[in-house]
Amino acid sequence: MSATNILSETVLNLAESATLKMSQMARDLRAQGHDVISLSIGEPDFDTPELVREAAKTALDEGYTHYTPVPGLMDLRKAICTKLKRDNDLDFTPANIVVSNGAKQTIFNICQALINEGDEVIIFTPYWVSYIEIVRMAGGVPVIVTADVTKDYKVDPADVSNAITDRTKFVLFSSPSNPTGSVYTRGELGEIANAIALHDHVYIVSDEIYEHIVFDGVHESIAQFENVRDRTIVVNGMSKGFAMTGWRLGYMAAPEFIAKACTKIQGQVTSGASAFGQKAAATALLEDPIMTKGMMHQFLARREYMIGQLKEIDGMQLSIPEGAFYIFPDVSNFYGKSYEGQAINNSAELAESLLEHAHVAVVAGAAFGAPKCIRISYAASEEQLEKACARLKDYFGKMV
Numbered sequence: 001m002s003a004t005n006i007l008s009e010t011v012l013n014l015a016e017s018a019t020l021k022m023s024q025m026a027r028d029l030r031a032q033g034h035d036v037i038s039l040s041i042g043e044p045d046f047d048t049p050e051l052v053r054e055a056a057k058t059a060l061d062e063g064y065t066h067y068t069p070v071p072g073l074m075d076l077r078k079a080i081c082t083k084l085k086r087d088n089d090l091d092f093t094p095a096n097i098v099v100s101n102g103a104k105q106t107i108f109n110i111c112q113a114l115i116n117e118g119d120e121v122i123i124f125t126p127y128w129v130s131y132i133e134i135v136r137m138a139g140g141v142p143v144i145v146t147a148d149v150t151k152d153y154k155v156d157p158a159d160v161s162n163a164i165t166d167r168t169k170f171v172l173f174s175s176p177s178n179p180t181g182s183v184y185t186r187g188e189l190g191e192i193a194n195a196i197a198l199h200d201h202v203y204i205v206s207d208e209i210y211e212h213i214v215f216d217g218v219h220e221s222i223a224q225f226e227n228v229r230d231r232t233i234v235v236n237g238m239s240k241g242f243a244m245t246g247w248r249l250g251y252m253a254a255p256e257f258i259a260k261a262c263t264k265i266q267g268q269v270t271s272g273a274s275a276f277g278q279k280a281a282a283t284a285l286l287e288d289p290i291m292t293k294g295m296m297h298q299f300l301a302r303r304e305y306m307i308g309q310l311k312e313i314d315g316m317q318l319s320i321p322e323g324a325f326y327i328f329p330d331v332s333n334f335y336g337k338s339y340e341g342q343a344i345n346n347s348a349e350l351a352e353s354l355l356e357h358a359h360v361a362v363v364a365g366a367a368f369g370a371p372k373c374i375r376i377s378y379a380a381s382e383e384q385l386e387k388a389c390a391r392l393k394d395y396f397g398k399m400v
């Protein structure tokens with residue numbers, strides 16, 4: 001039997017995470033001695049706040065080194081309910097909460113719990129790379145509702161309505177959005193809720209993991225609307241707002257029967273998340289959310305800088321991201337041009353050429369369902385960003 005014959009169709013049909021792949025390519029090039037600037041990564045470059053690190057150390061000393069209940073320690077689930085009330089005015093009890101090894105696992109659990117073969121999941125596009133593959137792994141069929149740069153990457157509620165069929169299980173989106181940085185306003189979310197509310201078999205999975213990184217306006221949750229409240233699953237986590245990517249802690253707030261179903265799945269796969277990490281997460285969530293503001297202000301300063309610089313590149317179409325830490329320019333004006341004799345026809349070729357010649361790693365938009373774009377993360381130091389912008393300007397300036 002050949003090596004590929006033994007592999008399942010699931011894995012053979014699975015796309016590799018484009019963001020992780022690009023980060024690896026950047027690391028490889030760096031290992032060869034090149035000065036590569038990675039703007040491909042989806043994680044804050046800050047350290048976890050000291051208070052949270054100290055809480056983990058205390059928890060270790062207090063013996064939080066054992067298995068936890070599968071849906072999470074009661075302390076943490078209560079803290080999540082407090083946070084959801086305080087920040088989002090949402091009423092949940094610990095029975096609605098499941099803590100997982102990152103929001104990625106949370107979304108995986110939800111898909112495994114809700115999707116039957118052939119069920120449809122409506123995904124707002126540009127989307128976070130993993131949505132499509134996690135839905136497919138569960139046997140689901142992603143249905144794309146697209147928004148482009150001219151609409152600030154926000155979907156038209158009528159398009160959402162038109163995409164709903166009898167097979168639709170749920171609508172999945174993130175606000176603030178990875179990769180576009182768009183943040184839906186209360187009014188916009190209300191209209192989307194109205195479009196979905198008419199179809200009582202359709203649920204909503206609202207990924208709010210970038211909640212604490214909003215520059216313009218405020219973060220709003222679609223779960224606040226009464227007409228969809230009972231059918232909304234809120235996904236959130238510690239990775240982005242608290243600079244805790246490596247801790248692997250995410251959570252969901254869902255109707256109790258869905259929380260139970262996800263607990264059942266998680267109980268056969270990973271069990272509860274790490275005990276001392278959960279104690280630290282509870283400390284973080286119970287702290288005044290002002291704790292997250294320092295990072296947010298630094299991201300805002302970087303956004304201003306990056307937008308100013310990228311605007312100077314002729315042909316790049318920008319939308320101003322209102323949150324998260326990504327810029328998602330439409331670069332299709334450069335397709336058909338070439339760099340040092342090498343033709344560039346799509347986002348993958350552009351990202352590879354940028355890495356090879358400018359030593360700047362970005363991610364091709366195709367991976368996010370937006371082949372006209374590239375994703376530039378500005379979760380990097382000011383010094384790195386300055387260097388990267390100089391290289392990008394030089395690169396695009398030389399395209400003919």
Ligand SMILES: Cc1ncc(COP(=O)(O)O)c(C=O)c1O
Binds near residue numbers: 104
């Ligand atoms: C939109 C979105 N959702 C979920 C996640 C997963 O976060 P984690 O698994 O680190 O909690 C990410 C990470 O990049 C993301 O960008």
